[in-house]
Amino acid sequence: MADQAVRPSSVDAGYGNPVRWRTVDIVVTAVLGVAFGVVFWGWNLFAEVASTPLDFFPPIKGLLNGVFLMPGVVAGLLVRRPGAAIFASTLAAAVSLLLGSPYGGIIVVYGLVQGAGAELGFLLTRYRTFGWATAILAAVTAGLSTSILDLSLYYPVSGEYPLWAFTLPYTLATVLSSVLLAGVVGMLLVRAMARTGALSSFAAGRTRV
Amino acid sequence: MTASLSLGPVPDARLGRINPVAQLTAMIVVTLVLLTSLDVVTPAVVVAAELCLLPAAGLTDLRDLWRRTWPLVLGATSVGLVNVLLSDDATVVTGVGLGLRVVGLALPGVLLVASTDPVRLADALTIHWRLSTRFAFGALAALRLVPLLVAEFESVRLARRTRGVEAGRNPVAQARLVGGIAFTLLVGAVRRGSRLATAMDARGFDSGIRRSNARGSRLHPRDAGFVAGAVLVCAVAVTSSVLSGAWAPIFVG
Amino acid sequence: MRLVARGLGVRHASRRAWALTGVDLVVEPGERLLLTGASGAGKSTLLAALAGILEAEGTEVTGELTVDGGPPRAARGRLGLLAQDPDSQLVMTRAGDDVAFGLENAGLPPEVIWPRVDEALAAVGFPYGRDRATQALSGGEKQRLVLAGALARRPGLLLLDEPTAQLDPDGAALVRTAVARATPGRTATVVVVDHDAEPWLPLVDRVVEVTPDGLVQHGPGWRPLPRTAGLRLPPGPDGTVLLAAQAAGFTYRGSSAPALSPSTTALRGGRVLAVTGRNGTGKSTLALLLAGLRAPTSGRVTASADLTGAVRTGSDEPHRWRAGELVSRIGTVFQHPEQQFLTGRLRDELAVGPLRSGRQAAAARATADELLERLGLSAFADANPYTLSGGQQRRLSVATALATSPQVLVLDEPTFGQDAATWRELVTLLAEQRAQGRAVAVVTHDADLVEVLADHRLALGPP
Numbered sequence: 001m002a003d004q005a006v007r008p009s010s011v012d013a014g015y016g017n018p019v020r021w022r023t024v025d026i027v028v029t030a031v032l033g034v035a036f037g038v039v040f041w042g043w044n045l046f047a048e049v050a051s052t053p054l055d056f057f058p059p060i061k062g063l064l065n066g067v068f069l070m071p072g073v074v075a076g077l078l079v080r081r082p083g084a085a086i087f088a089s090t091l092a093a094a095v096s097l098l099l100g101s102p103y104g105g106i107i108v109v110y111g112l113v114q115g116a117g118a119e120l121g122f123l124l125t126r127y128r129t130f131g132w133a134t135a136i137l138a139a140v141t142a143g144l145s146t147s148i149l150d151l152s153l154y155y156p157v158s159g160e161y162p163l164w165a166f167t168l169p170y171t172l173a174t175v176l177s178s179v180l181l182a183g184v185v186g187m188l189l190v191r192a193m194a195r196t197g198a199l200s201s202f203a204a205g206r207t208r209v
Numbered sequence: 210m211t212a213s214l215s216l217g218p219v220p221d222a223r224l225g226r227i228n229p230v231a232q233l234t235a236m237i238v239v240t241l242v243l244l245t246s247l248d249v250v251t252p253a254v255v256v257a258a259e260l261c262l263l264p265a266a267g268l269t270d271l272r273d274l275w276r277r278t279w280p281l282v283l284g285a286t287s288v289g290l291v292n293v294l295l296s297d298d299a300t301v302v303t304g305v306g307l308g309l310r311v312v313g314l315a316l317p318g319v320l321l322v323a324s325t326d327p328v329r330l331a332d333a334l335t336i337h338w339r340l341s342t343r344f345a346f347g348a349l350a351a352l353r354l355v356p357l358l359v360a361e362f363e364s365v366r367l368a369r370r371t372r373g374v375e376a377g378r379n380p381v382a383q384a385r386l387v388g389g390i391a392f393t394l395l396v397g398a399v400r401r402g403s404r405l406a407t408a409m410d411a412r413g414f415d416s417g418i419r420r421s422n423a424r425g426s427r428l429h430p431r432d433a434g435f436v437a438g439a440v441l442v443c444a445v446a447v448t449s450s451v452l453s454g455a456w457a458p459i460f461v462g
Numbered sequence: 463m464r465l466v467a468r469g470l471g472v473r474h475a476s477r478r479a480w481a482l483t484g485v486d487l488v489v490e491p492g493e494r495l496l497l498t499g500a501s502g503a504g505k506s507t508l509l510a511a512l513a514g515i516l517e518a519e520g521t522e523v524t525g526e527l528t529v530d531g532g533p534p535r536a537a538r539g540r541l542g543l544l545a546q547d548p549d550s551q552l553v554m555t556r557a558g559d560d561v562a563f564g565l566e567n568a569g570l571p572p573e574v575i576w577p578r579v580d581e582a583l584a585a586v587g588f589p590y591g592r593d594r595a596t597q598a599l600s601g602g603e604k605q606r607l608v609l610a611g612a613l614a615r616r617p618g619l620l621l622l623d624e625p626t627a628q629l630d631p632d633g634a635a636l637v638r639t640a641v642a643r644a645t646p647g648r649t650a651t652v653v654v655v656d657h658d659a660e661p662w663l664p665l666v667d668r669v670v671e672v673t674p675d676g677l678v679q680h681g682p683g684w685r686p687l688p689r690t691a692g693l694r695l696p697p698g699p700d701g702t703v704l705l706a707a708q709a710a711g712f713t714y715r716g717s718s719a720p721a722l723s724p725s726t727t728a729l730r731g732g733r734v735l736a737v738t739g740r741n742g743t744g745k746s747t748l749a750l751l752l753a754g755l756r757a758p759t760s761g762r763v764t765a766s767a768d769l770t771g772a773v774r775t776g777s778d779e780p781h782r783w784r785a786g787e788l789v790s791r792i793g794t795v796f797q798h799p800e801q802q803f804l805t806g807r808l809r810d811e812l813a814v815g816p817l818r819s820g821r822q823a824a825a826a827r828a829t830a831d832e833l834l835e836r837l838g839l840s841a842f843a844d845a846n847p848y849t850l851s852g853g854q855q856r857r858l859s860v861a862t863a864l865a866t867s868p869q870v871l872v873l874d875e876p877t878f879g880q881d882a883a884t885w886r887e888l889v890t891l892l893a894e895q896r897a898q899g900r901a902v903a904v905v906t907h908d909a910d911l912v913e914v915l916a917d918h919r920l921a922l923g924p925p
Contacts, residue, residue, distance in 0.1 A: 023415050024406035026347030031402040034351045035358075035395055045284040048311070052291040091348055097318050100281040102288065104314030105240035192392065195806055196848035198399045201406075201517060206475050272716075328555050350553045356597060357549055361801070367755045368801040372862065373789035373818025393801065396848065404550040407515050411543035412564035412611060423562040423575040 021081055024201045029079050033088040036071035037095025040107075043067045048102050059166050062147065062173030066181030068110065069142040072118030073182040076138055077130050077190045078204050085122060085138070089115025110149065117145025118182070130204065132187060139183030143175035150174075219267030224324035229333040231432035232325070235439035236317040242443040243313050248455040249306030254446035255313040259320065266324040277319055285311040327352055332426040342420045350405050357401070358394050365390045463540065463618040463651050465489040465512060469525035472507050475517055481507040484676055485525070491618075492648035498659040498686070499672035501853050501881045505655045508672065509623050512653065514538050529619065539568070542612030542620040542650070546627045546879075548604035557583070557599075557607055558592025564615045582614035583607075586640040600741065602633025606640045613644050620645065622654045626661075627879040630741055630907045634661070641665065657881035659686045689882040690914050693889065698896035698917070701731020704769045705752060705780070705792070705870050705901065709761035712747050722747040724761050727920050729870055729901035734892065736912045737905045739922030745905040746797070746874050748922070752903055753794040753872040754780025765791070769869055790819035793863030795873040799855040803847040808839060808858065811847050815866040826865075833861045837891075853884035860891060871895055871902045877911050889915055 047064045054061050075088030093111025101107045121138025147170065155161040155170065190204055199205025218225065224232075239259075243252055268274045289308030293301055321330075331349045334340040369375065369386065376383040409415070450456045470485040482504040489495050497505050510516050511527055514534035529537040545551060554560040558579050565575045579592065586606045599607065605625055612620065622641065626634035642665050645652055654662055659669060669680040709724035722744030729735055729752070737745050750756045751763050757779070764778045773787045780792055796802055805811045812830035817823065834840045837857050842850065847858055856876065863871060876892070877885050892915060896902055906912060912919065 021343070022406070023343070023347065023410050024403050026343055027350050027402045027406040027409070028399055030344075030348040030351030031354065031398050033348070034355060035398060038355075041280075045280060045287075048284060049287045049291050087344065095352075098322050100278070100315035100318050102281075102284055102311040102315055104243060104317075105237050106244055189392075192806070193396055193399065195846045196396050197846065198396045198403075198848065200475070201403050326555055328559055346553065353553065353555070364796070364798075365801050367750065368796050369804070370755055370785045370788065371753065371794040371796070372802055372804055373785045373815055373866075374804065375785040377784075389804065393803070397800070401547070401550040404545065404547060405553070408543065408545060408551040408608070409553060409563075410515065411513065411538070411541055412615065413539060413567035414563075416539060416567055418567065418569040421566050421569050421571060421575070423566055423572045423579075424559065425572065 019082055021083075025079050025081050025084070026087075028202075029075050029081075029084050029088050030091055032071055032075045032078065033091030034095050036074075036088065036092040037099070039070075040068065040092050040096035041099040041101065044096060044102055044107075059169035060173055062170045062175075063177045065143070065146055065150075065174045066177030066179075069114055069118065069139065069146060069178045069182040070186050072115040072142055073121075073135060073138045073178075074186040074189060076118055076122045077135055077187060078193070078199065078202060080127060080130055080203055082123070082127060083119070085118035085142075086112065086115035089118065110146065113149045114142055114146050117142035120145070135187040136179055136183045139178045139186070140175055142182055143178030144171070146178075147171040147174045218326050219273075219323050222265065222267035222324040224262060224265040224267070224320060225326070225329070226431070227324075227435045228337075228426065228428050228432045229321065229325050229330040230337045231428070231435045232317070232321050234436050236321070238436070238439045238443055239317055240314060242447065243310055245458050246310075246447070246450065246456070247306070247459050248450050248457045249302050249309065250450035250453050250455045251446045252306060252309035252313040254449060255442060256309050256316070258442040258446075259313060259316040262320055266320045268320075268323055277323060278316075281312060281315050281319065284315075285309070329424070329426065332422055332424055336422060336426045337428065343414070346414070346420075347406075347409075350409065351402060354398050354401055354405075358398060361394060361397065362390060365393050463530045463537065464491050465527075465529055465619070465651065465653070467508075467511075467525070467527045470508075470511065470527050471522075471524040472504070472511055472516065473522040474507070475521050482511075482672075487670065487677060489651055489653065491651055493668065494645075494652040494666045495654070496659060496662050496666040496669045497653060497655045497672055498657060498669060500883055501657060502851050503672045503674060505657070505672045506623055509621055509653065509655045512619070513541055513543055513621050515543075537619065540615075540618040542609075542615060542617030543623070544605065544609050544612060544621070544625045545623045546625065548601045548608070548628065551608045552596045552604060555596060556592065557588065557590060557594040557596055560596055560607060561592075561611045561614050564611050568615065578614050579610075582610040585613055585644040586610045587636075587643060600633060601629045602636040605629065605633070605637045609637070609640055609644065617650050620650045620652045622652070622656075624656050624879070625654075626656070626658075631909075632740065638662070638665065686882070688910075689885050690910050693886060693914055695890065695893035695914060696897040698732030698734075699899050701733065701899050701901065702766065702768065703728045703730050704766050705729040705763070706766075707748070707751060707758075707761065707763045710748070710751050710758040710763050711760040712744070712751060712756065713759045720744070720759075722751070722922075725920070725922065726761075727918075729903055730918075731869065731899045731901050732896055733917040734896050734902040734904065734915050735918045735920060736916035737903060737920045737922065738907070738912060740924075743922040743924055745922055749794075749872050749874045749903065749905045751781075752792075752870075754783055754788050754792055755794070757781040786818045786820065789815045789868065790866045791868050792870045792872060793866065793868035795856075795859050795863050795871070795876060797874045797878060799859035800848060802859055802862065806846050807844050808834065808847055808850075809843045811858065812862055812865050815862055819866050829865050833865055837861050853880055853887075856880065856884065856888065857891070860888070864895070869900055871900055872905075873903070874905045875907065876904060877906065877908045885910075 051061050051064060071092040072085035072089035076085040090111040093107045097105060097107055118138045121141040124137060125134045151167055155166060157163050157167050161167060193199055194205040239255060243255060285308040288311050289304040292307050293304035327349055331345045335342045335345045376386040467485050467487040471480055471483040473480045499505050512534055527534060552560050553563050561579045561582050562575050565578060586609050588606055588610055626637050638661060656662055669684055671678040671680060706728040707725055709726055711720055711724040712722040713720040725748055737748055739745050751758050763780060765780055769791055770778050773783050775782050780788060803811060804814050809830050812833050813826040816826035816829050834843055850858060876888055880888060892902055
C-alpha cells in the first residue's frame with residue numbers, strides 16, 4: 001500500500017503528494033473508522049431486529065443500509081486521500097466485529113466492498129473536487145456496491161426475487177438511503193467538524209479567519 | 210456502552226497464548242459454517258464449544274462476562290423473538306436457532322478482545338499477514354482512544370444538563386441528545402487523533418525507515434492445533450446436524 | 463544541537479494574522495532554555511517550527527530557521543518532544559511497549575531495544591515495570607512515560623511544550639524532577655515552553671519571553687511578577703445559606719470503594735468556598751453533587767427555599783430539578799469547557815441557557831450581547847466556540863453559566879492551565895459574582911486562587 005511511497009521526510013513531503021499518506025491522515029481516518037465501528041455495532045443490532053417487521057415489502061429493507069455507507073464517504077470527503085474510504089469502511093466493519101457482530105466475519109467483506117464503492121465515486125472525480133456533487137456521486141456508487149453484494153449473496157434474481165418487484169426497488173431504496181445518510185448527512189457532518197477547527201490539518205478544514 | 214472494547218483484555222488469559230492470526234483464522238471458519246446453515250443443531254454445537262473457551266479467555270466472573278456480552282444476548286434474544294412472532298413459517302425452534310446463530314457468530318469477537326492485547330494483534334497482522342505497519346499501528350493508536358471516549362460520554366451528558374439540555378422520555382429528544390454528544394465526542398477524538406499523529410511523528414513514525422518489531426510474533430504448533438480444533442468442532446456440528454435431520458444449508462446468509 | 467532563527471515569521475493556514483514575526487534566537491548545544499510569555503504570544507508556534515512539525519500545506523514561513531545548520535524537518539530523527547495532553551501521546555497499551563515504539567520506528571533490533579527501554583524508564587524514575595498498563599497511569603506518570611519514550615531515542619534536542627499544564631501540582635513536580643534527572647550530561651539541547659516560568663527557573667540556563675513585540679531576553683536572577691500582585695478583590699455581602707451538603711457521599715454503581723466519603727458543607731451567598739484535596743479524594747464528585755448533576759448515594763444535598771423557588775417537582779434536592787430549572791439556579795463550569803458547548807456560534811451559545819430556562823428570544827439575545835461585551839468577546843460573536851483559545855473558552859464557559867443569573871456557581875478547576883493575565887481576569891470575574899451576593903464553590907489545586915479568593919475552605923481527605 002502506501003508503504004512504498006514512504007521516503008525520508010523533507011519539507012516537500014507534505015500535502016504536495018496526494019497519494020502519500022501523512023501520519024495524521026492515517027490516524028484520523030482510523031479514528032473515523034473506529035467511531036463508525038461503534039455506530040455499526042449499535043445499528044447491526046437495531047437493523048437485525050427492525051428488518052423483520054419490514055417483511056411486508058422486503059425491498060424496503062434497503063433503506064436500513066445507508067448507515068453502513070457513511071464511513072467511506074465521510075472519510076473520503078474529510079481526508080481526501082486515495083484509499084481513505086476503503087480504509088475507514090473496512091476498519092469500521094472490523095471494529096464492529098470485535099465488539100460482537102451478529103453477521104460474524106462476513107461484515108469485514110461488506111466493509112471492504114462498501115468502502116471500495118465509495119472510493120469509486122472519488123476516483124471518478126480523480127480526487128480533485130470534494131463538494132456536494134462528489135459527495136452524492138460517492139454515495140450513489142457506495143449504495144450500488146452494497147446492493148450488488150447483497151443481491152448476489154442473498155437475493156439472486158429468481159422467481160423468489162424478481163428483477164422488477166425486488167432487485168430494482170431494493171437497489172433504489174439502498175441508493176436513496178445512501179444519498180441521504182452517507183451523502184447529505186455525511187457532507188453536513190464534515191462541514192460541521194470543519195467549523196469547529198478540528199480539521200485544521202486537512203484541506204477540508206481550511207479557510208482563513 | 211461499548212463495554213467490550215473499553216474493558217480491554219483480561220490479564221494473563223490462557224487463550225491469549227494462541228496467536229491472534231490463528232484466532233482470526235478460526236473465526237473465519239466458524240463464520241463460513243454458521244452463515245451457510247439455518248438450523249438449530251449446528252449453531253448449538255458451535256456455541257457450546259465457544260462457551261467452553263470462556264474460562265480460557267479469562268471470562269469466569271459472571272458480572273464481567275455480562276458487561277461484555279449483554280448487547281449480544283439482547284440482540285440474539287430479540288432476533289429470535291421477532292422472527293418467531295412476526296414471521297409466518299417460523300417455529301420456536303427456528304427462533305432459538307437464529308438466536309444461537311447470532312451468538313455463535315459474535316462470540317469469537319468477544320473472545321478475541323477479552324484474551325488479546327491489541328498490540329499483539331497488530332504485531333501478528335503485520336508480521337504474518339503482511340499488513341502495512343503504518344496503517345496497522347495507526348489504527349491501533351485510534352483504537353486506544355475508545356476507552357477515553359467511553360469515559361467522556363458520561364461527562365459530556367452531564368455537561369449538557371448544566372446547559373439546560375436533557376431529553377426526558379421523549380425519544381426524538383433522546384436521539385438528538387445522543388447525536389449531539391456523539392458529535393462532541395467525535396470532534397474531540399479527531400483533535401486527539403491529530404495530536405497523537407504529531408506525537409508519533411516526533412518519535413520517528415514517519416521517518417521512512419523500515420520499522421522493526423521489539424516483541425515479535427511467533428506461530429507455535431498449538432496455533433495450528435487451535436485452528437484444527439475449530440475445523441473439528443464445525444465438522445462435528447454439521448455432522449450431528451445432518452444425522453439429526455435438521456441440516457438446512459443455504460448459499461450464504 | 464544548535465538552533466538558529468533569523469527574522470523568523472510564521473502564519474498558520476487558517477489564520478489571517480501572523481503568529482510570529484521577526485524572531486531572532488540562537489540556542490547553543492546543551493543549553494537549557496525556557497520560552498515563556500502569555501497564551502497566544504506564539505510560543506508554541508515557535509516550538510512547532512523548531513520541531514519541524516508545522517503544517518506543510520498553507521503555512522507561510524519567512525526568514526531563516528536551522529537546527530544544526532539544516533532545516534528542522536531534516537533533524538527530526540534526533541528530536542524528542544513532550545506535549546501537553548498525556549492522553550494523546552501514548553500509542554501502545556503497555557509501558558515498555560510504548561517506550562519501544564520510537565526505537566522500532568528507528569528500525570533497531572529487539573536486543574538493542576529492550577536494554578534502552580529499561581534505561582530510559584530508570585532515567586525518568588518510572589516506578590513500575592515494563593508490563594504496566596498505560597491506561598492505569600496517572601497524568602504525571604503518563605507524562606514521565608512519554609519523556610522516557612523520547613529519551614530512549616537519545617535525542618540531541620528535547621522540546622517540552624507546557625508538559626505540566628494539565629497536571630495537578632504533584633504530577634507537575636514529578637515531571638520536572640524527571641526532566642532534571644534525565645538530562646544531566648548536557649548531551650541534549652533542552653527548550654521548555656511554559657507560561658508559568660517560576661517552577662522551571664532552577665532547571666534552565668536562560669529565560670526568553672515571547673511578546674507581541676518580539677523576544678525579550680531575561681538576565682540571571684529574573685523572576686516573573688507574581689500573578690496575585692496588586693490584585694484588589696471586592697468582598698461579598700453577608701448572605702444566607704443557599705445550598706448545603708449533609709453527610710453527602712457518592713459511590714459509583716458496581717464499585718466497592720466510595721468516590722466521595724460523606725461530606726458536610728454549606729454555600730452562602732456572597733461567599734466563596736474552596737474545595738481542596740489531592741487527586742482521588744472526590745473533589746470533582748462533590749462538585750457534581752452540589753451542581754445537581756448526580757444524586758448522592760448517601761446523605762443529602764438540599765437547596766434553601768430562596769434558591770429552590772417554584773420548581774415543578776417541589777423538591778429541594780437539585781438533582782431532582784429539570785435541566786431548564788437547574789440552569790437558572792445553579793451554574794456549573796466543567797474542567798474541560800469544550801464539553802459544554804452546544805452551538806456553532808458564541809452568540810447562540812450564550813443564548814442557550816436563557817432560552818432553556820424559559821426566557822423570550824429577544825431577551826436572551828440581549829443578555830448574550832451584554833455578556834459578550836463585558837467579557838471582551840464581542841469580536842468573536844459569530845465565531846465557533848471550539849475555535850477560541852483555551853483562556854477564551856474558559857471565559858466563555860463561565861459566561862454561559864452567568865447568562866441565566868444563577869444564585870450559585872460551581873466551578874471545577876477554573877484556573878487550570880491559564881496564564882497570568884487570564885488568571886487575573888477570571889479571579890476578578892468570580893470576585894464580582896461574589897460581590898453581587900452569589901454563592902461560589904471552586905474545586906481547585908491552585909493555592910494562589912484559594913489564597914486570594916476563598917472565604918471558606920473544605921479540605922477533603924482520602925475516602
